[in-house]
Amino acid sequence: MTAQARGLHARVLDSLGPAITAGAYPPGSVLRTDELAQRFEVSRSVMREVVRVLESMHLVASRRRVGVTVRPTEEWNVYDPQVIRWRLAGADRPRQLRSLTVLRSAVEPVAAGLAARNATAEQCAALTECALGMVATSRGRRLEEYLVHDIAFHRVVLDASGNEMFARLGDVVAEILAGRTHHDVMFEDPDPAAVTLHVRVAEAVREGDADRAEALTREIAEGALRELDILAPPPSAR
Amino acid sequence: MTAQARGLHARVLDSLGPAITAGAYPPGSVLRTDELAQRFEVSRSVMREVVRVLESMHLVASRRRVGVTVRPTEEWNVYDPQVIRWRLAGADRPRQLRSLTVLRSAVEPVAAGLAARNATAEQCAALTECALGMVATSRGRRLEEYLVHDIAFHRVVLDASGNEMFARLGDVVAEILAGRTHHDVMFEDPDPAAVTLHVRVAEAVREGDADRAEALTREIAEGALRELDILAPPPSAR
DNA sequence: CTTACTCAAAAAGTCAGACTTTTACAGCAC
DNA sequence: GTGCTGTAAAAGTCTGACTTTTTGAGTAAG
Numbered sequence: 001m002t003a004q005a006r007g008l009h010a011r012v013l014d015s016l017g018p019a020i021t022a023g024a025y026p027p028g029s030v031l032r033t034d035e036l037a038q039r040f041e042v043s044r045s046v047m048r049e050v051v052r053v054l055e056s057m058h059l060v061a062s063r064r065r066v067g068v069t070v071r072p073t074e075e076w077n078v079y080d081p082q083v084i085r086w087r088l089a090g091a092d093r094p095r096q097l098r099s100l101t102v103l104r105s106a107v108e109p110v111a112a113g114l115a116a117r118n119a120t121a122e123q124c125a126a127l128t129e130c131a132l133g134m135v136a137t138s139r140g141r142r143l144e145e146y147l148v149h150d151i152a153f154h155r156v157v158l159d160a161s162g163n164e165m166f167a168r169l170g171d172v173v174a175e176i177l178a179g180r181t182h183h184d185v186m187f188e189d190p191d192p193a194a195v196t197l198h199v200r201v202a203e204a205v206r207e208g209d210a211d212r213a214e215a216l217t218r219e220i221a222e223g224a225l226r227e228l229d230i231l232a233p234p235p236s237a238r
Numbered sequence: 239m240t241a242q243a244r245g246l247h248a249r250v251l252d253s254l255g256p257a258i259t260a261g262a263y264p265p266g267s268v269l270r271t272d273e274l275a276q277r278f279e280v281s282r283s284v285m286r287e288v289v290r291v292l293e294s295m296h297l298v299a300s301r302r303r304v305g306v307t308v309r310p311t312e313e314w315n316v317y318d319p320q321v322i323r324w325r326l327a328g329a330d331r332p333r334q335l336r337s338l339t340v341l342r343s344a345v346e347p348v349a350a351g352l353a354a355r356n357a358t359a360e361q362c363a364a365l366t367e368c369a370l371g372m373v374a375t376s377r378g379r380r381l382e383e384y385l386v387h388d389i390a391f392h393r394v395v396l397d398a399s400g401n402e403m404f405a406r407l408g409d410v411v412a413e414i415l416a417g418r419t420h421h422d423v424m425f426e427d428p429d430p431a432a433v434t435l436h437v438r439v440a441e442a443v444r445e446g447d448a449d450r451a452e453a454l455t456r457e458i459a460e461g462a463l464r465e466l467d468i469l470a471p472p473p474s475a476r
Numbered sequence: 477c478t479t480a481c482t483c484a485a486a487a488a489g490t491c492a493g494a495c496t497t498t499t500a501c502a503g504c505a506c
Numbered sequence: 507g508t509g510c511t512g513t514a515a516a517a518g519t520c521t522g523a524c525t526t527t528t529t530g531a532g533t534a535a536g
Contacts, residue, residue, distance in 0.1 A: 052290060
């Protein structure tokens with residue numbers, strides 16, 4: 001499935017990166033470039049390039065005479081899409097999913113409000129189309145088709161906000177939504193209330209009603225959080 | 239000022255990276271590793287490692303027989319701290335600052351709400367201390383001291399939220415606040431209303447009042463946005 | 477016993493050159 | 507015009523030698 005002939009560099013990175021984010025080498029562990037090169041059966045050049053990339057992600061720090069030390073989790077570049085992917089594929093996927101969903105719940109309402117102000121006619125049309133698509137596929141186990149429209153909807157909102165930082169969270173949202181469908185609750189049809197909310201958000205954006213778009217999106221986000229609380233309860237109560 | 243002997247790799251990266259984010263090589267431009275190596279007077283190994291890092295930031299894409307092509311802005315990893323730093327140092331600093339401030343205004347209120355629920359006793363104490371420090375240095379052109387407390391305050395809130403993604407925005411907020419003091423309005427004392435709001439946020443968090451902490455932080459954020467509208471007006475009205 | 481200095485080794489960092497692999501493109505045949 | 511084929515350009519990979527920084531052991535002085 002995953003591309004095989006993507007070059008040595010990419011292959012080693014996709015092997016070592018997830019291992020580190022999964023905690024196979026706990027923070028403070030020391031690796032040596034030469035040893036790694038041997039282990040992965042690649043030349044030192046390739047391994048050096050891999051280490052440099054991991055270093056740029058703040059997963060490791062390379063120091064002379066010491067080696068390549070794994071950094072503590074708090075220092076990782078957790079917004080790096082690659083790191084996000086690695087962690088979502090790993091064991092602490094639930095915790096990761098929670099962090100990202102909370103982030104999403106903070107960002108999307110504000111993005112929707114901005115979208116109501118800034119969306120172009122084309123974006124409004126796209127939004128309506130997505131919402132209609134969601135309605136059309138919301139019943140009868142057409143989950144894959146529904147997912148496509150759902151992802152597209154949220155992407156358009158984030159793009160239409162006109163904020164670059166928001167727009168770049170489109171992939172994260174896509175990952176979350178896809179995860180929900182594929183891992184968690186793929187047996188039942190989407191919540192009709194959520195579908196309706198999407199339609200109403202599209203309306204609000206079209207009418208330029210920022211406050212309503214924000215409030216409605218906040219409801220969608222709260223729904224996502226509630227869903228998460230059921231599937232993967234938070235750490236604990238106070 | 240900036241470290242000089244940080245290794246060739248870092249020096250070339252810090253030269254080429256900002257050049258790209260500044261638009262010196264417009265998207266679609268094609269560079270050749272060999273040519274770059276000559277231009278920067280380093281070996282191909284070093285330049286290859288630099289290119290690999292830029293590639294992991296999605297600033298460029300390297301393809302055989304073609305070369306290293308600069309990617310369009312929308313594909314850059316705009317959350318990479320390094321990229322953020324480069325862009326903030328460049329010409330479109332104002333636009334960048336706006337994007338980040340909007341992001342901040344979306345995230346911090348939610349983070350404060352979570353902090354009210356999750357903050358430890360130590361974090362509450364730290365928060366109060368920061369707020370008091372802000373009060374103490376809020377008058378008499380003690381802007382540098384004030385800044386330290388301000389940054390610390392927002393860092394503690396983001397950390398105390400217990401959300402990893404929020405916590406990692408501490409550096410971004412620090413950058414924004416520092417930028418405000420150093421570039422924009424360093425002539426007058428901070429807004430007394432803002433200082434009071436910080437004190438009240440600390441209170442709310444201490445008392446575990448999530449809604450109030452969120453609302454108060456939203457006021458702080460709105461203040462920051464208003465300030466931004468004055469200093470660097472948004473694109474245009476509808 | 478502690479402190480300060482020296483020095484050797486370990487590991488990353490750098491360089492140079494040869495070779496391999498992919499692939500865009502030109503030129504040719506149909 | 508369409509399709510094939512071959513060539514060259516550029517990245518990708520490997521190897522080995524050399525340099526630089528840095529740690530920590532050993533040693534001498536207090």
